[in-house]
Amino acid sequence: MPRGAFSAAGLAAALSLALTACSSPSSGPTGTGTGTGTGAQGGGGTLVVGVTSDPDTLFPWKATQFQAVNVLQNLYGTLTEFDKDLNVVPGLAESWEAGDGGRKLTLKLRQGVTFADGSAFDSKDVKSSLDQIMDEKTAAVARASLSSVKAVEAPDPHTVVLELTGPDAALPANLASVNLAMLSSDDTEEKLNATPNGTGPFRLAKRVASQSITLARNDAYWGPEKAKAATVEFRVIPDESSIVAAMQSGNVQLAVFNDPLVAQTAEGGGTITVAKTPQLNYHALQLNARKGDLKDVNVRLAIQCAIDRKQVLDTAALGEGEVTGPITAPAFKSDPNKRPCPTRDLAKAAEYLGKAGKAAGVTVKAIVSQGEYATSVNEAQNLKAQLAEAKINLELEVLESGAFVDRWVAADFDAAVALNGGRPDPDGSYGRYFTSDGNLNKVAGYSSPELDELFAQGKAATDQAARKAVYDKVAAELEENAAWIWLFAGYTYTATTANVSGFVPMASGSLQYLRTTSVG
Amino acid sequence: MTVLRNRFVRRVAETAGILFGVAVLVFVMLRAIPGDQITAGLGTEAAALTPAQRQALEQYYGLDQPLVTQFFSWLGNMFTGNFGYSARSQQSVLELTMNALPVTFELAVLSIVLALLIGVPLGMLAASRPNSVRDAAGQAVSLAGLSIPAFLLATTLLSVFAASFGFNPNGQGFATLLEDPLLNLRQMLLPALVLGFGIAAPILRTTRTAVLEVRSDDFVRTARAKGVPERRLQVRHVLGNALVPIVTMTGLQFGYLLGGAVVVEQIFSVPGIGRQVLLGIQQKEYAVVQSTVLVIALAFVLVNLVTDLLYRVIDPRVGAS
Numbered sequence: 001m002p003r004g005a006f007s008a009a010g011l012a013a014a015l016s017l018a019l020t021a022c023s024s025p026s027s028g029p030t031g032t033g034t035g036t037g038t039g040a041q042g043g044g045g046t047l048v049v050g051v052t053s054d055p056d057t058l059f060p061w062k063a064t065q066f067q068a069v070n071v072l073q074n075l076y077g078t079l080t081e082f083d084k085d086l087n088v089v090p091g092l093a094e095s096w097e098a099g100d101g102g103r104k105l106t107l108k109l110r111q112g113v114t115f116a117d118g119s120a121f122d123s124k125d126v127k128s129s130l131d132q133i134m135d136e137k138t139a140a141v142a143r144a145s146l147s148s149v150k151a152v153e154a155p156d157p158h159t160v161v162l163e164l165t166g167p168d169a170a171l172p173a174n175l176a177s178v179n180l181a182m183l184s185s186d187d188t189e190e191k192l193n194a195t196p197n198g199t200g201p202f203r204l205a206k207r208v209a210s211q212s213i214t215l216a217r218n219d220a221y222w223g224p225e226k227a228k229a230a231t232v233e234f235r236v237i238p239d240e241s242s243i244v245a246a247m248q249s250g251n252v253q254l255a256v257f258n259d260p261l262v263a264q265t266a267e268g269g270g271t272i273t274v275a276k277t278p279q280l281n282y283h284a285l286q287l288n289a290r291k292g293d294l295k296d297v298n299v300r301l302a303i304q305c306a307i308d309r310k311q312v313l314d315t316a317a318l319g320e321g322e323v324t325g326p327i328t329a330p331a332f333k334s335d336p337n338k339r340p341c342p343t344r345d346l347a348k349a350a351e352y353l354g355k356a357g358k359a360a361g362v363t364v365k366a367i368v369s370q371g372e373y374a375t376s377v378n379e380a381q382n383l384k385a386q387l388a389e390a391k392i393n394l395e396l397e398v399l400e401s402g403a404f405v406d407r408w409v410a411a412d413f414d415a416a417v418a419l420n421g422g423r424p425d426p427d428g429s430y431g432r433y434f435t436s437d438g439n440l441n442k443v444a445g446y447s448s449p450e451l452d453e454l455f456a457q458g459k460a461a462t463d464q465a466a467r468k469a470v471y472d473k474v475a476a477e478l479e480e481n482a483a484w485i486w487l488f489a490g491y492t493y494t495a496t497t498a499n500v501s502g503f504v505p506m507a508s509g510s511l512q513y514l515r516t517t518s519v520g
Numbered sequence: 521m522t523v524l525r526n527r528f529v530r531r532v533a534e535t536a537g538i539l540f541g542v543a544v545l546v547f548v549m550l551r552a553i554p555g556d557q558i559t560a561g562l563g564t565e566a567a568a569l570t571p572a573q574r575q576a577l578e579q580y581y582g583l584d585q586p587l588v589t590q591f592f593s594w595l596g597n598m599f600t601g602n603f604g605y606s607a608r609s610q611q612s613v614l615e616l617t618m619n620a621l622p623v624t625f626e627l628a629v630l631s632i633v634l635a636l637l638i639g640v641p642l643g644m645l646a647a648s649r650p651n652s653v654r655d656a657a658g659q660a661v662s663l664a665g666l667s668i669p670a671f672l673l674a675t676t677l678l679s680v681f682a683a684s685f686g687f688n689p690n691g692q693g694f695a696t697l698l699e700d701p702l703l704n705l706r707q708m709l710l711p712a713l714v715l716g717f718g719i720a721a722p723i724l725r726t727t728r729t730a731v732l733e734v735r736s737d738d739f740v741r742t743a744r745a746k747g748v749p750e751r752r753l754q755v756r757h758v759l760g761n762a763l764v765p766i767v768t769m770t771g772l773q774f775g776y777l778l779g780g781a782v783v784v785e786q787i788f789s790v791p792g793i794g795r796q797v798l799l800g801i802q803q804k805e806y807a808v809v810q811s812t813v814l815v816i817a818l819a820f821v822l823v824n825l826v827t828d829l830l831y832r833v834i835d836p837r838v839g840a841s
């Protein structure tokens with residue numbers, strides 16, 4: 001019996017050694033794995049993208065999760081699109097023209113476009129899609145993006161006319177969101193959750209729940225170039241460090257990280273290239289100007305002056321990012337040096353507290369998410385330390401991400417350390433927060449007649465320079481009233497192995513350029 | 521016969537009571553966690569929903585029903601084999617569980633085998649000469665197994681093997697034992713090693729203590745006096761009589777493993793039951809969590825039952841009593 005036991009131990013050891021010995025160092029550039037039907041046609045190989053999570057939905061109108069959006073924007077088409085510099089360019093709509101003093105937007109649709117199931121795309125699908133998105137019963141997340149649309153008409157198969165309540169210069173940019181993807185009028189949510197049917201450069205080939213989702217090139221795609229890779233597999237590897245390990249061993253070829261520490265680790269091995277792209281997303285200390293001491297603009301300004309944003313960036317995010325003002329979109333970017341107290345000024349902070357009659361100090365309670373993003377707690381602790389020097393006691397309430405979202409959604413906080421999503425158009429980013437009837441105004445905690453007027457002007461202006469001037473005023477209004485404290489914008493890190501080429505990272509974090517990516 | 525039947529009925533009643541208790545507990549705890557499937561799915565975008573949109577979503581997810589109705593409707597469906605549906609995965613919970621449970625079972629078996637191969641011999645070795653160098657070495661291994669966190673050992677092994685040797689089968693898509701046995705075993709090697717090392721520690725300690733206790737019994741001295749060879753004495757007489765606590769400990773650890781080793785499964789991308797529960801909690805997919813936890817509880821009860829039966833095989837006195 002002991003001999004048997006020792007034999008078993010020896011057998012196990014031998015098995016381990018054999019398994020290790022007969023393992024190949026990698027599965028090669030095609031990254032073939034079990035259970036991943038490739039469906040490759042016409043060459044191009046398989047690109048394996050490492051992701052930490054499975055898409056939580058395959059229905060584009062309800063997708064807000066990063067991973068879901070990244071998959072869906074490769075399956076579905078939108079009326080407009082963004083190019084790599086975030087300019088609005090034609091998508092399923094070849095052109096558009098405003099008329100009737102901005103009260104009508106006529107879109108000419110691209111011809112010869114088909115859905116993945118082979119059915120033709122036309123104006124009936126556009127009308128059906130937009131009507132359903134505007135219907136509250138659909139619970140589409142981008143319904144508010146169409147708030148200026150009164151009615152949708154389809155006078156012929158290739159023309160759609162949107163009747164608007166007034167001019168809306170932000171509408172073409174809003175239409176580029178995958179949350180406003182064009183669906184076939186014959187499809188339903190249930191059907192599409194199981195079998196996506198879009199007009200994008202890829203179609204769904206296979207899904208293994210919680211493990212992988214594989215897209216195959218759509219050979220009927222309308223674009224001038226078909227996708228380079230025959231298949232793209234989004235492989236779920238829940239831990240970011242494990243994704244790095246999978247890239248080092250050649251099993252995964254592309255991944256996007258937000259944590260600077262993980263990006264540094266990936267780059268450290270020497271076999272992975274990491275590209276840094278400034279994000280539209282911004283880190284902020286949201287203040288709820290409708291609560292407690294924060295109702296007083298002087299208290300908010302005192303907080304604004306007591307913070308050295310560069311220190312927050314250096315301490316929490318290894319200096320990986322840029323101090324930012326409210327607007328991060330490249331074409332409308334705010335100048336952080338124009339804010340009150342562009343550098344930390346404790347004397348000024350004390351002066352503001354004195355004006356508020358709070359010279360002895362104030363206490364502000366802040367909610368912080370644990371695990372929602374990598375730097376949250378470090379940011380909060382640094383803010384607390386800095387504010388303490390200005391007699392502002394930031395009481396931190398660190399919450400599990402679900403609990404944080406719950407409190408945030410209910411606007412149940414004085415302040416919140418948050419990473420918010422930026423959009424290419426400032427109206428899309430802030431119109432919903434800081435207009436008095438915006439659907440996120442309760443959470444923003446601040447509005448004013450001046451801001452309402454400025455956002456209306458921004459929508460009405462069609463000239464780019466005029467719009468930039470308006471949104472500069474919006475940024476100034478927000479910062480002079482310290483509606484929130486904007487801190488910094490970080491980077492998105494796109495990690496690729498040596499055999500990957502053609503991928504273009506975007507500030508929006510979009511993976512739409514997977515279609516131009518090839519695996520050598 | 522009647523005694524046996526009574527025992528059986530009592531056991532079934534106990535199991536049903538335990539499972540009902542677990543069902544109530546999980547149901548209540550899940551609802552006590554802030555948020556619901558709507559906020560879990562939409563994140564902060566849920567703040568932008570109009571009341572009508574929220575109502576439509578509540579209806580879609582069945583959240584508009586009273587809690588008691590939700591509970592008994594779910595429990596009733598369980599009896600008919602309907603474990604619920606995962607909107608995220610677009611699969612029934614039964615299907616998800618049928619895929620995940622064998623993976624977890626395999627990982628648990630491999631981990632336990634490795635743990636026994638490490639723990640029992642080292643425990644016997646340590647007990648063979650208490651307070652000696654070999655005892656100290658055994659204790660050191662046991663201490664390491666207990667103190668090194670699984671996530672640290674797992675991440676270190678994964679990174680070192682991937683970066684230095686290019687060995688990272690877990691970076692490939694997961695293969696089940698039936699699909700590709702060799703790849704599957706390669707993918708299970710490191711996670712089983714990490715879990716096995718951690719579990720080996722309590723097994724080692726239990727073995728050492730049990731062996732030390734049995735060694736001092738009269739029958740061992742008698743056997744030795746009768747000239748039984750030392751190796752035979754240690755294995756057949758000492759270890760044989762020390763098996764009950766070792767089996768108890770192994771059974772307990774196996775039961776825990778069937779609950780899923782969430783951290784190790786996450787790091788090595790093993791699609792087991794632990795990951796299924798974690799994803800369910802993250803997405804607030806109530807049916808997924810409730811049904812899976814109930815299956816785990818049932819597995820735990822069954823493992824305990826098997827352990828009890830094993831006692832009778834190992835030590836006939838247990839059955840007689």
